[in-house]
Amino acid sequence: MPHIRYRSVDVAGLRIAYREAGSPGAPKLLLLHGFPSAGHMFRDLIPRLADRFHLVAPDLPGFGRSEMPARDRFTYSFDNLASVIDQFTEVIGFDRFAIYVFDYGAPTGFRLAVSHPDRITAIISQNGNAYEEGLSEGWNPIRAYWQDPSQANRDALRDFLKPETTIWQYTHGVPDPTSVSPDGYSLDNFYLARPGADEIQLDLFGDYASNVALYPVFQDYFRTHRPRFLAVWGRNDPFFLPPGAEAFKRDIPDAQVTFFDTGHFALETHAAEIAAAIRTFLG
Template identity: 75%
Template sequence: MPTIAHRHIDVDGFNVFYREAGPADAPKLLLLHGFPSSSHMFRDLIPLLADRFHIVAPDLPGFGLSDMPSRDSFAYTFDNIAGLIDRFTERVGFDRYAVYVFDYGAPTGFRLALKHPERIAAIVSQNGNAYEEGLSDGWSPIRAYWQPPTQTNRDALRDAHEGHDEVAIHARHARRVGGFARWLLARRLLPEPSRRARSRSAGSRRQGKNRQKAR
């Protein structure tokens, strides 16, 4: 079984976590995960390829164990994410590589290819759209979360979340998957006092369950 190293690297002050495996002199392969996941999704794939490729799989900004700066200091756009991953590839010595893209990894990886086509040996795309029109109608409720976080948009999202329409259904699903999705929904949907109140309410419920168990 090939050894998978878990590493961190500083990219212009941003801490990026990544998994690395395979011979340093083998053809290079960059794995870019999707939403709401991390490089953990490649834990079974990496050992299957590590005998033939030098593999690097980073956690994208805001995902996994990479830094998650506030939106005041980092704009979570694909342009910014791709720019940071571009610098990451330079820091780890990936001057020419194949890239595997999945879901959110696609608009990230495609931007790398457009910026540095001479560096890209191959592209493998799984569930990756190259254009917004490629998204099905099922994404329509989620598009609301992509809008700028103005007070008007926050109010609209909160109203939808409190109702029973399709946006609320997607919101409940995203909370179940947890992690980045839960953080994103909380930041998008709830003002700070509401987040604190919801946290206190959850804590009270847990205490109540613990008291029942103690009895």
């Protein structure tokens, strides 16, 4: 088994926690998690890749073991999340690297790629969207909040923060729900239950509109720079639909798209298959 290290580092005055494995001299792969998880979502993937790659999985600010500053000290926006992770890569010496993006990690990682196209060697997107057709009707309550940021529309989104909703996100679309370990969603619910975490997550729901507004910018980056691209997608995702995965090929004709019979958190059931696809893709 590879030796996995659990570290933290100061980035712009914030403590950012991360897990790391592999040789520092190996090709670098940055793993960016999504809502409502943290770097622990990669716990089954990292051991399968650490013999070939130098892997780092940070917890975004406000998530996991990273610092969760108060909202009057830190504005929870995707621009700010990306800025912190951009600085994080510089602090740990990631100068050229591939990125694995999932859910919230996608708009975070795509911002890095737009800002530093020369640093990105490849992109792996696991249910990480950049196209309007990839958004399901499950986004309708959040869209309503974008259009009218009233307190009533904000409060309506609290259902997304309930423990049973987290479990549903992990198990929906999985042919055998008993194959999903409770470890991931239990830890996510622990972090979501911290005082103040709910308001932070509601802020990010509201700011997700900024990601959709940037879709044309992300797509222009794809067309202009044609990064090596692999999409590994849970086809039964209730939030990010298969057409969103197929759409990458419109802007990157050589993009590889692979679907798995699972849901949103595809690594919970298909870590071995996704690891094998990455090993073949990155060669």
